[in-house]
Amino acid sequence: MSKKTIIVTGASTGIGKAIAKLFLDKGYNVVMNSATEEKLEKTFAEFGSPANVKLVPGDVSRKSVCEEIVATAIKYFGSVDVLVNNAGVFAPKPFLFVEETDLDKYFGVNxxxxxxxxxxxxxEMLNYNGGSVINIGTVLVDHAIAGFPATAPVVSKGGVHALTRQLAAEFGKQNIRVNTIAPGIIRSPLQGKIGIEDADGLAGLHLLNRVGEPSDIAEMVYALASSNFITGEVFNVDGGHVAGHSFQ
Structure with missing residues (x-):
């Protein structure tokens, strides 16, 4: 009960999996969520089925699942010290072809x-000495790419960016810090889902000339979770994607 507890949504693969593993290695209790129970169980087994990890399968677009995730942390570990809202869906689709069902999907999950x-x-954090909420957004909110039309998911992530600053303002006096990480192109299963077969082929979009790894995001999450004096910020973790462009 003396350990800190982190919740990670979308934790079965990619960025979420890396975050969960890093915090597990740091000694945290971890509550892992994923919409796909089979993948969640597989990741849990890869981690060695540790006793200080609890699983909550389910789609976070359902409010009841959101409640269950937090209730699980309280039931088994007694607190919620860090929440990482990583669960998300993302795919390009030209604006003129976006349907109502697309908006429902992206706004529901993201x-x-x-x-x-x-x-x-x-x-729950209000019952203790505060806590840290870390959202996963996208650099595309502030750095649109004409060749990657993704209005529906980008607008949903824009809402996350706005929510970050509003909550930081509302709960700062209670020592609840709220920040967002906006990743660049990260090597993860998401790339394959949106039709990108070779993520490394996009390395030139970053000044560092490489794509990011899930561990790059996980390390930033840990830094924010460990800080007591950062709130209301959106951090681009993008290899220089937003800072500038390299023309050969």
């Missing part, structure tokens, strides 16, 4: 899921 999981978590 924004609604973040909103309500955070709401339940902050209610």
């Amino acid at each position: 924004l609604k899921g973040t909103f309500f999981t955070t709401q339940f978590a902050i209610k």
Whole structure:
């Protein structure tokens, strides 16, 4: 019960998996969520089925799942010290072809899921000495790419960026820090899902001339979770994607 507890949504693969593993290695209790139970169980087994990890399968677009995730942390570990809202869906689709169902999907998982999981978590953080909420956004909110039309998911992530600053303002006096990490191109299963077969082929979009690894994001999450004086910020962790361009 003396250990700190982190919740990671979308924790079965990619960035979420790397975050969960890093915090597990740092001695945290970890509550892992994923919409796909089979993948979640597989990752849990890869971690060695540790006793200080609890699994909550389910789609965070359902408010009841958000509540269950937080309730699980309280039931087994007694607190929520860090929440990482990593669960998300993302795919390009030209604006003129976006359907109502597309908006429902992206807003449901990316924004609604973040909103309500955070709401339940902050209610618990208020009972203690504060906590840290870390959202995963995207550099595309502030750095649009004409050749990658993704208005529906980008707008949903824009809502996450706005929510970050508003919650930081509302709960700063209670020592609840709220920040967002905006990744660049990260090597993860998401790339394959949106049709990118070779993520390294996009390395030139970053000044460092490489794509990011899930560990790059996990390390930034740990830095923010460890800080007591950073809140209301959106951090680009993008290899220089937003800072500038390299023309050969």
